[in-house]
Amino acid sequence: MRAYLLARLGWAVPIVIAILIINFLIIHLVPGDPIQALVGDFPTPPGYAEQIRKEYGLDQPLLTQLWLYLVNLAGGNLGFSFANRQPVLPLILDRARFTLLLMLPALTCAAVLGVVLALAAAPRAGSLYDSSVTAISLIGFSVPIFWLGQILIIAFAIKLRWLPAQGMISLRETLTGWAAVADVLWHLVLPGFSVTIYYIAVVARVARASVLDALSQDFVLTAKAKGLSGRYVLWRHVLPNALIPVATVIGYNFGYSLTGAILVETVFAWPGIGNLFIASIGNRDYPVLQGIFLLTAVAVVLANVVTDMLYAVLDPRVRGSYGKNA
Amino acid sequence: MAVQPGNILEIDALSVTYRVRGKTVRAMNAASLTVRDGEAVGLVGESGSGKSTLARVSLGLIPRKIARIESGRILIAGRDATRFSETEWESLRGDPVAMVFQDPLTYLNPVMRVGPQIAESVRRHTPELPLDQRVEELLELVKLPSVVTRAYPHELSGGMRQRALLAVALGCRPRLLIADEPTTALDVTTQAEILALLKDLRRRLGMAMLLISHDLGIVASACERIYVMYAGHTIEWGGAGAVFQTPAHPYTVGLLRAAHAVRNAEGRFATIAGDPPNLAELPPGCPFVPRCSHALAECSRDMPERFDARSGDPHSVRCWLYEKPGLGFDRAGTG
Numbered sequence: 001m002r003a004y005l006l007a008r009l010g011w012a013v014p015i016v017i018a019i020l021i022i023n024f025l026i027i028h029l030v031p032g033d034p035i036q037a038l039v040g041d042f043p044t045p046p047g048y049a050e051q052i053r054k055e056y057g058l059d060q061p062l063l064t065q066l067w068l069y070l071v072n073l074a075g076g077n078l079g080f081s082f083a084n085r086q087p088v089l090p091l092i093l094d095r096a097r098f099t100l101l102l103m104l105p106a107l108t109c110a111a112v113l114g115v116v117l118a119l120a121a122a123p124r125a126g127s128l129y130d131s132s133v134t135a136i137s138l139i140g141f142s143v144p145i146f147w148l149g150q151i152l153i154i155a156f157a158i159k160l161r162w163l164p165a166q167g168m169i170s171l172r173e174t175l176t177g178w179a180a181v182a183d184v185l186w187h188l189v190l191p192g193f194s195v196t197i198y199y200i201a202v203v204a205r206v207a208r209a210s211v212l213d214a215l216s217q218d219f220v221l222t223a224k225a226k227g228l229s230g231r232y233v234l235w236r237h238v239l240p241n242a243l244i245p246v247a248t249v250i251g252y253n254f255g256y257s258l259t260g261a262i263l264v265e266t267v268f269a270w271p272g273i274g275n276l277f278i279a280s281i282g283n284r285d286y287p288v289l290q291g292i293f294l295l296t297a298v299a300v301v302l303a304n305v306v307t308d309m310l311y312a313v314l315d316p317r318v319r320g321s322y323g324k325n326a
Numbered sequence: 327m328a329v330q331p332g333n334i335l336e337i338d339a340l341s342v343t344y345r346v347r348g349k350t351v352r353a354m355n356a357a358s359l360t361v362r363d364g365e366a367v368g369l370v371g372e373s374g375s376g377k378s379t380l381a382r383v384s385l386g387l388i389p390r391k392i393a394r395i396e397s398g399r400i401l402i403a404g405r406d407a408t409r410f411s412e413t414e415w416e417s418l419r420g421d422p423v424a425m426v427f428q429d430p431l432t433y434l435n436p437v438m439r440v441g442p443q444i445a446e447s448v449r450r451h452t453p454e455l456p457l458d459q460r461v462e463e464l465l466e467l468v469k470l471p472s473v474v475t476r477a478y479p480h481e482l483s484g485g486m487r488q489r490a491l492l493a494v495a496l497g498c499r500p501r502l503l504i505a506d507e508p509t510t511a512l513d514v515t516t517q518a519e520i521l522a523l524l525k526d527l528r529r530r531l532g533m534a535m536l537l538i539s540h541d542l543g544i545v546a547s548a549c550e551r552i553y554v555m556y557a558g559h560t561i562e563w564g565g566a567g568a569v570f571q572t573p574a575h576p577y578t579v580g581l582l583r584a585a586h587a588v589r590n591a592e593g594r595f596a597t598i599a600g601d602p603p604n605l606a607e608l609p610p611g612c613p614f615v616p617r618c619s620h621a622l623a624e625c626s627r628d629m630p631e632r633f634d635a636r637s638g639d640p641h642s643v644r645c646w647l648y649e650k651p652g653l654g655f656d657r658a659g660t661g
Contacts, residue, residue: 126391218432222491225385226447226498227420230412236446240437315437316478 004319008308012301019297020073023290024066033284056082069290078294079287083280088291092273096258096295098168099265099272102188103257106195111250113196114203115243119234121204122211133204140201149194149267156190163189166269191268195261199253206249210242217241244314251307255300258292333401334422334502334534335361335384340398341558342379342388349606353379355558355613356398356629361502361534366525368545368566369538370581371555374602377538380555381506384536385425386415403501420498421451428507430487434479440490441475447497464493468523485516489523496527502534509544521548542585546570554578557603557613559629564641574635574643577614612645622646 035053053059057068072079078088121133157165164170168187175183214220215238223233262274269275273292280288311318342354354376361367371377382388384400386407399408403422407415427433435443441461448460462472468489479487488508495503505524509517525548528535539545545552546566553563554575562575573579580598600617609615611626618625624646633648635641 218427218429219435221382221387222427222433222443222494223435223446224387224416225419225425226494227416227418227450228446229416237435237438241435317436317480 004312005305005309008305012305015301016294016297020070020294021066023293023297024069025062028062036284056080073294078291081280081285081288083283083285084288088287091288092276092291092295095271095273095276098270099258099261099274101184102191102195102264102270102272103254103261105188106192107199107250107254107257109196110199110203111246114200115207115239115246117200117204118207118211118242119239122208122215123230123234125212130208133208137201137204137208140197141205143198144263145194145198146263146267148197149191149264152190152194153267165190168271191264191270194267195264202253203246203249207242207246210245211238214238214241240314244311247307247310247314251303251310254306255303256296258296258299332363333360334363334403335359335536336399336401337380337384338399338401340380340383340400341396342376342383343394343396345392345394346606351605352558352608353393353605354383355608357555357558357560358398359536359553359560359563361536363501364532364534365551366528366535366537366549368549368552369536369555370540370542370545370552372540372581372602374605375555376558377540377555378506379558381425381504381536381538384504385419385423386410386412387425420447420495420500422501423504424495424498424500424502425504425506426488426491426495426508429511430484430491431479431511433491434487434494436479438478439475440477440479440482444475444490444493444497447494451498460497461493464497467496467527468493483516484512485519488512488516488520492520492523492527496531500533502536503528504536504538506538507540508537510539510541517544524548542570542582554581557605557608559613559644561612561614561645562635562641562643564635564637565639568635568637568639568641572635572637572641574637574641574648575614575645576618576620576647580617620647 035049035056035058039049039052050059057065060068069079076089078092080086081088081091084091117133117137121130124130153165156163164187168184169175169180170183170187215234219241220233220237223237224230228236258273261270261272262277264270265272265274266278273295276288277292279285280292337357337359339356339358340354341352341356344351344353357376357380359367359369359380369377369380379388379393383393383395384402390412395408399406401407402418405418407418410418434440444461444464445457448455448457448464452460461475465472465474470486470489470493474482474486474490479490482490488511492508508524509520512520521544524535524537527533535549537545537548546569549566551564552566552569553560554569554577555561556575556577562569562573562578564574569578570582573582577598580596583596584598586596598617599619603613603616609626610628611624612618612621612629615621615625630644630646630649632642632644635643635648
């Protein structure tokens with residue numbers, strides 16, 4: 001098990017470094033000048049723009065800039081955000097919390113509900129219930145998340161006035177303690193629901209297929225031949241075998257969830273990473289964008305490592321492939 | 327037919343069809359088979375002859391969506407299970423009838439340790455017994471070391487897996503054990519071990535066994551009575567010695583010659599001429615007609631109920647050649 005873990009982590013390091021360099025280069029290919037964005041379209045004294053350019057080291061050759069960036073990264077310095085006038089690392093970490101607050105519950109709910117839906121549908125493949133689950137998950141999968149978000153805002157925030165339309169906290173009052181928590185949860189309902197619907201659809205589709213596959217396996221016959229009930233066989237024998245593809249999908253989406261929330265965060269003005277990302281593109285805020293890329297890359301790679309770990313937990317044959325004592 | 331006491335399994339003129347891609351495949355055609363308590367019965371036939379369907383239908387394990395029982399009856403320990411629901415079948419599975427399958431790797435749950443898979447049988451059928459001790463006993467019974475409880479199926483050899491699968495079945499305390507090609511996936515030495523174990527267990531536990539195989543030798547050495555299946559029909563049945571030494575149906579004769587690797591006049595191995603029939607387009611009458619060199623006019627019309635095979639033992643055959651006294655064909659020299 002330890003050898004397996006080390007091998008997985010060992011592969012992750014060069015991938016992160018490669019992503020870093022590629023991202024650094026790609027972002028410099030994008031047209032637009034950050035100094036221009038910072039100074040604005042006002043007439044400025046000659047040499048002012050050059051002075052700022054020099055101050056941020058943007059006059060150096062590209063390779064030198066890359067080298068400086070990597071050295072700074074090693075020291076935990078992700079640079080300074082022009083637009084936000086603060087260091088990138090704390091800025092990103094601060095916003096990442098809000099994104100996780102939105103995505104973690106949504107993904108967890110989606111994983112559980114998606115699997116339960118699939119477990120209920122697959123044994124009755126072809127039935128009305130199964131067809132409805134398939135149809136609904138196809139719709140949930142296909143509906144654009146920003147459209148669903150806006151429909152929800154129109155219905156529940158504007159017409160019914162049950163839930164807040166935007167933001168994470170009520171701006172007009174200063175709440176503390178449990179009231180503040182309740183206020184955040186209140187704001188979480190609509191964006192959380194939009195995200196959850198999408199991920200339920202994603203999980204249910206994969207889970208249904210893998211439950212169907214597991215149901216057709218020979219060991220299900222053995223379990224039934226023992227006289228075990230259909231429900232017991234489904235939960236104890238079919239589900240553990242069906243979870244492996246499901247773990248892949250959840251792990252994959254978890255890795256992307258930090259930036260995957262861009263659309264929802266924009267629609268609901270949720271102050272997470274996605275929101276910061278869009279703002280930083282507008283501002284040509286290179287260090288922030290690079291920081292977000294780095295964070296996403298690390299998150300995706302880590303999610304993959306965790307998914308691989310999960311495989312080993314779910315499937316003893318994966319563990320076995322790294323030696324008996326691993 | 328009246329229910330006879332002492333019959334653990336009675337399949338009476340059972341016909342089963344599968345709907346596959348719009349076609350109806352006749353897997354079993356009025357096949358009959360009886361297993362008495364404590365008796366070892368063999369069922370032989372080539373691939374697609376309906377052996378496995380017969381095994382599965384005896385436990386209600388045929389896929390309900392595509393399979394249909396057209397006619398006939400299944401009686402298990404005297405109870406008519408022909409129209410049983412899935413829940414009713416659950417009460418018959420394991421005890422009184424348990425089953426071991428062909429491929430011991432795919433028939434064990436790959437992500438569950440062997441111990442818990444055996445323990446499930448024990449908990450379901452003998453919850454009053456101490457669980458760990460009973461699992462140990464079962465492993466001992468199939469001659470596996472107790473460390474196997476903590477192993478996963480992929481960590482065991484083929485022979486060990488088959489023993490584990492056997493322990494799973496025995497954990498149910500069955501009165502009848504159906505073994506569907508239990509040695510086919512194993513190498514020859516392991517086959518012999520598993521077969522010896524099956525014979526030994528049957529004697530010690532006093533249970534009945536239905537041993538299904540395409541291998542006549544295996545069946546003949548382990549069973550008291552033999553049934554031969556062809557294209558979903560049970561075409562011949564009787565004492566193992568009688569069927570083996572004096573086969574009656576031309577198909578059985580050919581099968582035995584092929585199995586004994588008898589060379590014909592040109593020095594080639596004996597085979598049965600022609601191909602197995604297409605089960606989706608079975609003609610009326612005996613399905614062996616197109617391959618039979620002795621076919622009579624009535625053979626293409628219908629299949630006889632049963633005739634005495636006249637081998638001196640209780641031995642029946644569904645072949646018109648045995649209708650009149652005096653055999654119309656030479657048992658030894660046909661193919």
